[in-house]
Amino acid sequence: MASVSQKIDGLLAKQSFIRKMFEEGNRLRAIHGADKVFDFSLGNPNLEPPSALQDALADLVTHPQLGMHGYMSNAGYPDVRAAVAAYLSEEQRVALTGDYVVMTVGAGGALNVVFKTVLDPGDEVITPAPYFAEYNFYVDNHGGTCLHVPATPDFDLDIDAIASAITARTRVVLINSPNNPTGRVYGKETLAALANLLREKSQEMGRTIYLLSDEPYRKITYGGVEVPPVLSAYESSLLVTSYSKDLSLAGERIGYVAVNPATPEAEKLMNGLIFANRVLGFVNAPALMQKAVARVQGMGVDITPYQRNRDLLYKELTEAGFTVPHPDGAFYLFPKSPLEDDVAFVAEMAESLVLVVPGSGFGGPGYFRIAYCVSPQTVDGALPAFRAVGKKYFG
Amino acid sequence: MASVSQKIDGLLAKQSFIRKMFEEGNRLRAIHGADKVFDFSLGNPNLEPPSALQDALADLVTHPQLGMHGYMSNAGYPDVRAAVAAYLSEEQRVALTGDYVVMTVGAGGALNVVFKTVLDPGDEVITPAPYFAEYNFYVDNHGGTCLHVPATPDFDLDIDAIASAITARTRVVLINSPNNPTGRVYGKETLAALANLLREKSQEMGRTIYLLSDEPYRKITYGGVEVPPVLSAYESSLLVTSYSKDLSLAGERIGYVAVNPATPEAEKLMNGLIFANRVLGFVNAPALMQKAVARVQGMGVDITPYQRNRDLLYKELTEAGFTVPHPDGAFYLFPKSPLEDDVAFVAEMAESLVLVVPGSGFGGPGYFRIAYCVSPQTVDGALPAFRAVGKKYFG
Numbered sequence: 181m182a183s184v185s186q187k188i189d190g191l192l193a194k195q196s197f198i199r200k201m202f203e204e205g206n207r208l209r210a211i212h213g214a215d216k217v218f219d220f221s222l223g224n225p226n227l228e229p230p231s232a233l234q235d236a237l238a239d240l241v242t243h244p245q246l247g248m249h250g251y252m253s254n255a256g257y258p259d260v261r262a263a264v265a266a267y268l269s270e271e272q273r274v275a276l277t278g279d280y281v282v283m284t285v286g287a288g289g290a291l292n293v294v295f296k297t298v299l300d301p302g303d304e305v306i307t308p309a310p311y312f313a314e315y316n317f318y319v320d321n322h323g324g325t326c327l328h329v330p331a332t333p334d335f336d337l338d339i340d341a342i343a344s345a346i347t348a349r350t351r352v353v354l355i356n357s358p359n360n361p362t363g364r365v366y367g368k369e370t371l372a373a374l375a376n377l378l379r380e381k382s383q384e385m386g387r388t389i390y391l392l393s394d395e396p397y398r399k400i401t402y403g404g405v406e407v408p409p410v411l412s413a414y415e416s417s418l419l420v421t422s423y424s425k426d427l428s429l430a431g432e433r434i435g436y437v438a439v440n441p442a443t444p445e446a447e448k449l450m451n452g453l454i455f456a457n458r459v460l461g462f463v464n465a466p467a468l469m470q471k472a473v474a475r476v477q478g479m480g481v482d483i484t485p486y487q488r489n490r491d492l493l494y495k496e497l498t499e500a501g502f503t504v505p506h507p508d509g510a511f512y513l514f515p516k517s518p519l520e521d522d523v524a525f526v527a528e529m530a531e532s533l534v535l536v537v538p539g540s541g542f543g544g545p546g547y548f549r550i551a552y553c554v555s556p557q558t559v560d561g562a563l564p565a566f567r568a569v570g571k572k573y574f575g
Numbered sequence: 576m577a578s579v580s581q582k583i584d585g586l587l588a589k590q591s592f593i594r595k596m597f598e599e600g601n602r603l604r605a606i607h608g609a610d611k612v613f614d615f616s617l618g619n620p621n622l623e624p625p626s627a628l629q630d631a632l633a634d635l636v637t638h639p640q641l642g643m644h645g646y647m648s649n650a651g652y653p654d655v656r657a658a659v660a661a662y663l664s665e666e667q668r669v670a671l672t673g674d675y676v677v678m679t680v681g682a683g684g685a686l687n688v689v690f691k692t693v694l695d696p697g698d699e700v701i702t703p704a705p706y707f708a709e710y711n712f713y714v715d716n717h718g719g720t721c722l723h724v725p726a727t728p729d730f731d732l733d734i735d736a737i738a739s740a741i742t743a744r745t746r747v748v749l750i751n752s753p754n755n756p757t758g759r760v761y762g763k764e765t766l767a768a769l770a771n772l773l774r775e776k777s778q779e780m781g782r783t784i785y786l787l788s789d790e791p792y793r794k795i796t797y798g799g800v801e802v803p804p805v806l807s808a809y810e811s812s813l814l815v816t817s818y819s820k821d822l823s824l825a826g827e828r829i830g831y832v833a834v835n836p837a838t839p840e841a842e843k844l845m846n847g848l849i850f851a852n853r854v855l856g857f858v859n860a861p862a863l864m865q866k867a868v869a870r871v872q873g874m875g876v877d878i879t880p881y882q883r884n885r886d887l888l889y890k891e892l893t894e895a896g897f898t899v900p901h902p903d904g905a906f907y908l909f910p911k912s913p914l915e916d917d918v919a920f921v922a923e924m925a926e927s928l929v930l931v932v933p934g935s936g937f938g939g940p941g942y943f944r945i946a947y948c949v950s951p952q953t954v955d956g957a958l959p960a961f962r963a964v965g966k967k968y969f970g
Binding site for chain 2: 181182183184185186187188189191192195222224225226228229234237238241242244246247248249250251252285286288289290291292293296297298299300303314317318321382386387388428429430431432433443444445446448449451452455456458459460461462463464465466467468469
């Protein structure tokens with residue numbers, strides 16, 4: 181007798197490829213030793229949280245306050261929401277109070293909360309491809325459909341493509357900047373053009389089209405590149421983020437959603453988000469981590485090691501003949517696969533004990549993703565294999 | 576232009592009563608002072624976490640291990656799952672390994688993960704009334720329907736009522752023991768009768784009907800009452816719980832789901848649960864709290880203060896003329912309302928600055944809930960009002 185629903189059964193069958201990759205990695209590590217396998221498959225930061233965060237945690241748990249581990253408002257602790265809002269007001273150049281912030285179980289939790297709140301059955305969410313594959317599930321969880329429109333060849337937003345995809349069913353345009361998997365940061369002019377389009381289309385369709393910006397990599401940019409503030413660019417904007425990457429707290433599930441006060445019916449939207457946070461079973465963001473991150477607003481890990489990895493990999497791959505769009509942020513490279521079949525190429529790399537992920541998994545077939553949030557040893561150890569494969573395919 | 580979906584709009588309108596109650600409480604506190612308002616409305620433990628848990632937390636954050644705040648398997652840390660399984664094997668008298676445990680974002684997260692995994696569209700979940708009202712949302716989130724069957728007059732499971740409610744669409748029977756809001760603990764014979772029924776009906780319907788037991792109050796029982804182990808009682812059983820109540824960690828969102836290894840296709844069910852934990856945006860249970868609770872398996876707060884509150888309130892309310900089913904566990908009393916209209920009665924109590932919740936909110940109209948996880952001062956302060964209202968209605 182079937183133990184899971186038909187839908188989950190189908191999804192489990194489909195994701196067997198990723199599980200196979202994961203098992204293949206474990207098999208290789210068992211045979212060759214963990215230090216001989218160069219794993220670039222996961223976006224799990226290898227840097228430790230900054231000492232300021234560690235100190236805040238230590239102070240909180242060694243001087244416990246009464247009730248600090250108990251329930252609070254489903255939106256989060258008022259002082260934490262206020263601290264986030266104060267920081268965001270500067271970052272986004274829009275005056276915010278804590279009333280416009282809901283603390284969440286990471287950005288994944290925040291995205292589910294947003295979709296639960298705003299999607300009517302059959303509503304569409306448009307996002308550029310390549311994209312973070314979990315978006316499809318998050319939208320589908322709440323009865324929506326995730327539509328992918330191609331990015332430009334250098335992975336910028338293609339405003340015309342987005343314009344053509346918008347219909348009366350469009351509820352959200354979802355962007356991710358710096359982007360996973362491409363590392364692309366969308367510039368101020370691009371955002372302004374998108375905002376103009378969404379204003380015009382909201383008017384035309386007679387419903388608010390939200391711009392939802394997923395920004396967990398915001399603080400991880402290189403060469404002075406800044407991520408322009410989405411709340412300044414467009415009234416009906418929501419910002420979702422987490423402290424997973426910039427504070428290396430991915431396992432602690434702490435993030436938030438912030439709402440532009442200028443959006444129509446903002447108060448009802450906030451009530452909806454808080455309600456959804458509750459009924460989806462999140463209830464509230466983890467209490468202790470709320471208090472900890474409130475004390476280190478604006479801080480982040482020292483990204484020098486990521487920069488070193490990026491610079492070295494970009495240089496070496498380019499020299500080896502790979503086509504690599506230059507990434508301004510996050511800790512991903514998304515080079516063109518020498519084989520049209522990126523899955524076959526990834527399997528070939530695994531034979532050289534280098535684990536990367538096929539672009540197909542991100543709606544970007546013909547490419548592959550390198551997550552360089554790894555030790556310098558992992559990068560250095562993989563270079564010979566990248567050089568060898570470059571020689572084979574590019575001469 | 577509408578900011579939220581039609582469904583959320585409707586739900587927000589409906590829950591305005593609870594918000595009004597909450598605002599009324601704040602209004603009364605502002606007028607009369609917090610110490611003059613006796614608030615029994617929330618199931619938020621007033622006891623602090625045990626010192627063993629506080630010590631574990633302090634040790635973990637002052638001796639941080641590399642990567643301890645990062646992603647781990649979506650099912651949780653292997654050592655944490657193993658520790659939970661070892662404890663559960665004794666508690667449930669069923670041999671379990673960590674492979675049958677998924678660490679979750681509290682019991683609310685766990686319930687959503689289970690429903691996402693097992694419910695096909697239109698599937699039904701049967702639960703006895705009165706019930707924890709969030710169940711309705713949790714089931715609806717995943718396309719199911721929550722059916723309520725009446726409990727017996729003393730709030731035990733009514734096996735015949737459950738039998739009559741089972742159809743080909745039934746996927747889960749959900750129980751909560753000790754019960755919120757009644758405090759009822761289901762005995763061994765009752766569980767055995769339910770198990771027999773579910774075996775027979777699973778056979779008849781040709782599909783597994785799961786027994787899902789939500790047990791966050793398991794360690795909070797009085798007078799030596801024990802909660803019988805559900806995994807020993809029925810093959811296709813799942814146990815969901817959290818450390819919210821027994822370790823007073825409600826805000827930290829840490830719990831788990833455990834699966835009976837004897838259920839058909841148990842491995843696929845586990846894969847489904849782990850997958851659902853990921854795609855619902857929980858991703859994994861908070862990392863630090865996983866490590867902390869693993870070190871205090873089997874421990875709980877000293878419930879002497881709850882027992883004192885229960886004994887005193889039960890005695891005083893009974894003496895005042897109230898009909899109060901005797902509760903064996905949790906920290907709730909569920910007395911009969913002197914008025915048929917429990918909402919009106921609750922409003923009357925609020926005039927005496929005593930805040931309780933109408934039974935209607937739990938599918939138990941004509942009753943009201945007292946959450947006695949409060950200070951002795953709150954209980955003592957409320958007694959005169961309970962006595963006065965008893966005198967008024969019962970003479």
